[in-house]
Amino acid sequence: MRKLLLVIVSVVLPMLVSGQQVLRPVGTFSNDTIRIGAPLKFTLVHRHPENLEVILPGTNYNFSPFELVRKDFHPTATKNGISTDSAVYTLRTFDTRPLQALTLPVFVLQGKDTIRANSDSSRVVLHQMVDKVIEPLQFRTETELVPVEERFNWPILLLWISFVTLISSLIWLIFGQTIKTKYKLYRLRKYHLYFTSRYNAHIDRFVKTGVSQSMEKAVSLWKNYLTKLERSAINSFTTKEIVEFYNDNEEVNTALRHCDKAIYGNLITEADAETKEALLMLRRFAKSRYKANREIIKNARNNRQHAGLAEPELV
Template sequence: MFIILLCFLQAVAAWGQQTPRPEGSFSRDTARLGELLQYTLVHHHPATQEVVLPPENYSFAPFELVRKDFFPTTTKAGISTDSAVYTLRSFEIEPVQQLALPVYVLGEQDTTVVFAAADAIVLQQLVKTVQEPLQVQADTNLATVEERFNWPELVLWIAAVATFLSLIGLIFGQAIRRKYKLYRLRKDHLYFASRYNSHEDRFKKTGAMQSLEKAVSLWKNYLTKLERSAINSFTTKEIVEYYENDEEVNTALRICDKAIYGNVQTETEGETNLALGMLRRFAKSRHKTQRELIKNAKNKR
């Protein structure tokens, strides 16, 4: 009995001095090209040994590593177990592909590498036979393509138009502004003349002071816009002074003031009618003056 026990202890000691071989195997025997498959590596070793399993940067050729899953080391009765599952895939076309992964046993002086027995998978051939030459199938049906808005082209057009308008404004800007000012000046004068003549004719026919007041007020408002000055808020004296004591303006405004505020009108001489005519001619004269100033603005520059 003692001899049997001694032999058993010697066998256990001898097994502890040797490096056991790891176990590695695929989860299935066949796989398709590029299909994921799992390879499990398990190593039982004495608890006194320090073992390292292959890391992510290990060459798994002819396979590629997709993911590596570790499991905690377990120890029972002095025997430790390390394991890991490697998720692999292959794009090689060999019909049979093998893999044998090692474990690294770290010693005091050196490191021992022990490989598991090779395990193989069979590549499933989806294409059994290949005809030579290859037959190309023609498809002449038009595919519907979603229409997309060409934003880069739009930005390019906007930039081109903006550049063109900037050049036009730089070269012809002054001439365009001058033409527009002359257009507005003529339009405003035609509008004034039409309404002023209407009030003047109504006053000549009816003698209504309201028509006279509207004509004078329209005249002042028109000159206010024409001269860009608050003439419609000036008194008669201030208006005369503004126009450097112009005789027609002075005479016409005083006659109108006398007719409006003093209710005095010499019908036989028609002073009020003459006054309205003088105001109309003066407004036309100021219109011509402003028009010439705008036309000559280019020469002054």
């Protein structure tokens, strides 16, 4: 019995004495009323001797019937040996009880012991949005269709544009060079067919009429065709310069000089075999240059460095 009294005196009594030194914290709501789900602030203030270590409730504390939204601390302020700790808790409630109360504690650390001091209960009144419920509930019906404005689906459009752009980029990355080569060959062939058709028409007209103007138009067309084909101003060259451009090609030399003699010398009154042959030689040469350029385009990857003029093989 004496040992039990000794324990009470040595353990319980010091706790009671120290507990008397801990002041109760003060907790208040910012408003007297609250609505379901609306935020409400609760301020907790505790004053204590500056030598005490005090802990205020953290985010893990049960604030029932409220829920914690956020917590804001204020730095400890000390004046004349008295420290003030405070925190503001933003709460909300989904409880439908008309009167709701909250009490928060503070925890004072003294050695190995922890003393809990609760604040006074602070109450708020729940603002009722529905004062009276009529039973049974009356439902309003609306059977008329309401026109809804049609909206363009921009996200789907952007998705398709991105998809098409991605696919097109991949196709171009893989087959881009092939596509460019095919397109160049298509344009080259189309232009050659156009030239051949018009050139043959001039030859036929010259053969039938023997008029030197038809020959002049044929030669001019030939020069313009080679100008575009070779990407050089051949249509502004003299006969001598054209022959030199094509490395003194004998047939080009013979055909152009015969045509110049016939056109500018007015030495023909009708189409003869020699003049017609000169025009045919120019056509064969144009065709050979077409084939040479076609081969250069086909083998552009391997022989770009050899893309200069080579002696054409007449067909």
